[in-house]
Amino acid sequence: MSLNANSADVAFTFKGGMLPMTVMELTSADPERIRRQLAGKLSQSPAFFQHTPVVLSVEKLDEPHLALERICAVCRDHKLLPVAVRGGAEPIRQSAWALGLGWFAPVEEGRARALETVAPLNEPEDDDIKPATAVSVTTRLYRGTVRSGQQLSAAGSDLIVIGAVNAGAEVLAAGSIHVYGALRGRALAGIHGNTQAGIYCRELEAELLSVAGNYKRLEDIDSQLLGRSAEVHFIKEQLEIKPLG
Amino acid sequence: MAKIIVVTSGKGGVGKTTSAAAISTGLALRGKKTVVIDFDVGLRNLDLIMGCERRVVYDLVNVIQGEAGLNQARIRDKRVENLFILPASQTRDKDALTQEGVEKILEQLKGDFDYILCDSPAGIERGAQLAMYYADEAIVVTNPEVSSVRDSDRILGRLGSKTQRAEQGLDPVKEHLLITRYKPARVTSGDMLTLDDIREILAIDLLGLIPESEAVLRASNQGVPVTHDASSDAGQAYTDTVSRLLGEEMPLRFHEMQRKSLLSRMFGGSRR
Numbered sequence: 193m194s195l196n197a198n199s200a201d202v203a204f205t206f207k208g209g210m211l212p213m214t215v216m217e218l219t220s221a222d223p224e225r226i227r228r229q230l231a232g233k234l235s236q237s238p239a240f241f242q243h244t245p246v247v248l249s250v251e252k253l254d255e256p257h258l259a260l261e262r263i264c265a266v267c268r269d270h271k272l273l274p275v276a277v278r279g280g281a282e283p284i285r286q287s288a289w290a291l292g293l294g295w296f297a298p299v300e301e302g303r304a305r306a307l308e309t310v311a312p313l314n315e316p317e318d319d320d321i322k323p324a325t326a327v328s329v330t331t332r333l334y335r336g337t338v339r340s341g342q343q344l345s346a347a348g349s350d351l352i353v354i355g356a357v358n359a360g361a362e363v364l365a366a367g368s369i370h371v372y373g374a375l376r377g378r379a380l381a382g383i384h385g386n387t388q389a390g391i392y393c394r395e396l397e398a399e400l401l402s403v404a405g406n407y408k409r410l411e412d413i414d415s416q417l418l419g420r421s422a423e424v425h426f427i428k429e430q431l432e433i434k435p436l437g
Numbered sequence: 438m439a440k441i442i443v444v445t446s447g448k449g450g451v452g453k454t455t456s457a458a459a460i461s462t463g464l465a466l467r468g469k470k471t472v473v474i475d476f477d478v479g480l481r482n483l484d485l486i487m488g489c490e491r492r493v494v495y496d497l498v499n500v501i502q503g504e505a506g507l508n509q510a511r512i513r514d515k516r517v518e519n520l521f522i523l524p525a526s527q528t529r530d531k532d533a534l535t536q537e538g539v540e541k542i543l544e545q546l547k548g549d550f551d552y553i554l555c556d557s558p559a560g561i562e563r564g565a566q567l568a569m570y571y572a573d574e575a576i577v578v579t580n581p582e583v584s585s586v587r588d589s590d591r592i593l594g595r596l597g598s599k600t601q602r603a604e605q606g607l608d609p610v611k612e613h614l615l616i617t618r619y620k621p622a623r624v625t626s627g628d629m630l631t632l633d634d635i636r637e638i639l640a641i642d643l644l645g646l647i648p649e650s651e652a653v654l655r656a657s658n659q660g661v662p663v664t665h666d667a668s669s670d671a672g673q674a675y676t677d678t679v680s681r682l683l684g685e686e687m688p689l690r691f692h693e694m695q696r697k698s699l700l701s702r703m704f705g706g707s708r709r
Contacts (some may be wrong), residue, residue: 337640339594340587358590358638376638 212385251279447588449559463679465520475525488660501538613644645678
């Protein structure tokens with residue numbers, strides 16, 4: 193048996209991917225309460241509710257049984273598409289599978305706490321970048337050089353680095369990343385799926401740029417942009433890099 | 438009280454041991470009582486560069502394990518007064534080093550000396566970690582090439598987080614950049630990183646610049662630290678480096694390509 197199939201015979205290939213995913217963390221198991229809250233959100237930002245895939249997180253709930261089918265129906269009524277369930281006891285897992293949903297193991301404590309602090313996802317109604325809606329209340333400020341092998345993370349906010357991010361270093365933020373210096377390492381903004389997050393730097397030499405899981409490697413970046421100040425945004429399903437100012 | 442200075446780089450073969458030998462010799466020549474410790478357990482080299490390999494009886498590991506006293510293990514340099522060498526063990530490995538043992542040795546030496554130089558092994562593992570842990574200052578040895586610069590950057594990150602000073606929230610380790618094996622001609626032709634490139638990436642103060650020199654190779658093989666070769670470019674560059682380490686202002690030399698005179702070009706005169 194050979195694993196190397198003829199490329200003409202291949203109907204598909206499996207690929208690992210990191211896709212931005214909205215997690216809907218349930219704090220109530222009551223479908224009616226969920227319905228009321230969704231209705232309120234829908235009127236605030238209708239653009240968000242366009243068959244958006246969501247993962248239902250039931251980790252915060254202490255109930256072994258859940259009216260999962262009804263909750264899913266409520267979501268679909270509001271143009272949210274439940275694709276999987278995260279956490280919960282065995283009966284919940286079984287009913288997720290029965291409904292054709294995936295099941296994820298609950299995340300560890302530390303990560304769960306980080307996720308709580310993320311600013312609520314807020315889709316723009318048009319293509320204008322409105323920084324005020326993307327920025328959460330807190331910001332992590334770091335002064336100095338982020339050196340090779342170091343990882344600097346703002347799990348619940350924006351990140352500002354006053355200094356350079358050197359090759360082999362990695363900076364991550366739930367929100368935007370600002371580097372007042374050369375960005376030579378990897379920068380990942382919007383790590384929990386905030387597509388409005390941006391990356392701004394004084395000198396672009398980055399190994400990798402990512403906004404909400406959409407990335408470009410150094411090799412993919414137009415060499416004319418390198419060595420200059422630049423800003424990076426996710427616009428029209430693409431990572432757009434342009435000179436700053 | 439002695440100042441503890443680690444000579445480190447991350448990458449191997451950039452000139453840590455050569456620099457540790459040359460700088461400790463330079464400090465002793467300036468009248469500072471100095472001891473240089475080889476932390477490269479298992480790959481002992483410092484004794485060769487210092488030309489005292491035939492006089493090694495006990496080593497660092499013997500002292501840590503209580504098999505010998507410090508005064509028995511340390512070797513007095515034959516050429517300069519005030520200079521001592523504490524060799525590494527060739528038969529053990531780095532696991533033989535313990536944090537408590539290293540701390541005890543440094544505490545003992547501190548009272549007797551002005552400067553304690555720790556010659557770090559390459560890498561970021563145990564030997565390198567212990568060599569830097571108690572340091573007050575660090576000399577980061579870097580070659581003008583990207584891999585060396587990146588490894589130095591990594592080491593600088595660890596100096597800021599994995600040292601006693603960092604862990605106890607004291608003043609940070611004072612970091613110095615020492616660029617070695619610099620070839621102005623190859624830098625000018627774009628084959629090597631420039632002095633400014635390296636300084637910009639690493640963003641620390643430049644302590645010295647040592648040109649690539651035949652004198653270094655000769656010195657290593659003869660077991661005479663290159664500082665003694667006062668007529669050589671590398672010897673002079675290390676002497677300048679030591680002066681800066683002692684807080685003196687020295688102009689930078691050997692970083693620009695020297696124009697050959699017409700005569701030497703015609704007759705192929707070579708630089709010593």
